[in-house]
Amino acid sequence: MKKIKKPELKVKQVFTDCISIVRNSLYKQQLNNCIDTLEEAETVLENKIIENKVHEIPQNEVILGSIAKEDMEKVYNDRMVKKGTPARDYYNIIFLSAVKCPFCSQRIVKTLDHYLPKSKYPIYAVTPINLIPSCSDCNKDKLVEYPESPEQETLHPYFDDVDDEVWLKAKIILTEPIGFEYYVFASPNRTDLLNARILNHFTSFSLNKLYSVHAIEELENNKYHFKKLYTNGGVDLLKAHLKDCFDSRSSNDINSWQTAFYGALYEDEWFCNGGVLDLE
Numbered sequence: 001m002k003k004i005k006k007p008e009l010k011v012k013q014v015f016t017d018c019i020s021i022v023r024n025s026l027y028k029q030q031l032n033n034c035i036d037t038l039e040e041a042e043t044v045l046e047n048k049i050i051e052n053k054v055h056e057i058p059q060n061e062v063i064l065g066s067i068a069k070e071d072m073e074k075v076y077n078d079r080m081v082k083k084g085t086p087a088r089d090y091y092n093i094i095f096l097s098a099v100k101c102p103f104c105s106q107r108i109v110k111t112l113d114h115y116l117p118k119s120k121y122p123i124y125a126v127t128p129i130n131l132i133p134s135c136s137d138c139n140k141d142k143l144v145e146y147p148e149s150p151e152q153e154t155l156h157p158y159f160d161d162v163d164d165e166v167w168l169k170a171k172i173i174l175t176e177p178i179g180f181e182y183y184v185f186a187s188p189n190r191t192d193l194l195n196a197r198i199l200n201h202f203t204s205f206s207l208n209k210l211y212s213v214h215a216i217e218e219l220e221n222n223k224y225h226f227k228k229l230y231t232n233g234g235v236d237l238l239k240a241h242l243k244d245c246f247d248s249r250s251s252n253d254i255n256s257w258q259t260a261f262y263g264a265l266y267e268d269e270w271f272c273n274g275g276v277l278d279l280e
Helices: 011-021 025-032 035-051 069-081 088-095 136-141 192-204 207-252 257-267
Strands: 062-064 111-114 131-134 168-173 179-184
Touching (some): 011 069, 011 088, 088 111, 111 136, 168 257, 192 207
Antiparallel strands (some): 111 131, 168 179
């Protein structure tokens, strides 16, 4: 997970522009009456995220008066996402705030994800801090739609920064063909809650499956070189190369799948002491 800059946009300006094209004056006024409620909810959401108490936010169907879930979903889908509408610029601003999906740090951003789903929390349908640039897979595959405890709160890219130390590691799995398993390292320097949230995030977005596929491909692309290094210089030359690869990736991102991949190869005695030659 990668921390990205929190949008400076506020729900009042987004919602106001969304409803500016509503033609029915009575309906428009009913929507306009919701602005204070939306602003209050926005403040609650930010505070709960910071306090790791998002699970305490109640789900809601009615926003204010006759304005309910269906109205807020329409505001988002028809008046923010739809091209050519006044609020589409806000969608674009958030969408373009990241190139790679901050949830998986791997795939290209294709959409906006609702951190709290608009189907359960329609009050946050157009709240900027609830909208996160995301790849299509992470947007669809998140296992837990809404948290029921602090541990179930996935990491929030606008507020959580977990790259102060290593949390992602990998190991070789001696199968036919060889495989890799990625896992979360629970650091004693982090709180139990943060370790649990990192693990939940890792599991919710199926990051082991994603990263292990890339690791196998990386091994296939480099196995000829690895074998040549071992043949020409033995374990010392191979390990020196793997350490350089690890240091290079780590200097850029200590928790990338590539960093964990080269760390796994370097630390594996079987691989470095001739197992590399057994690769088909």
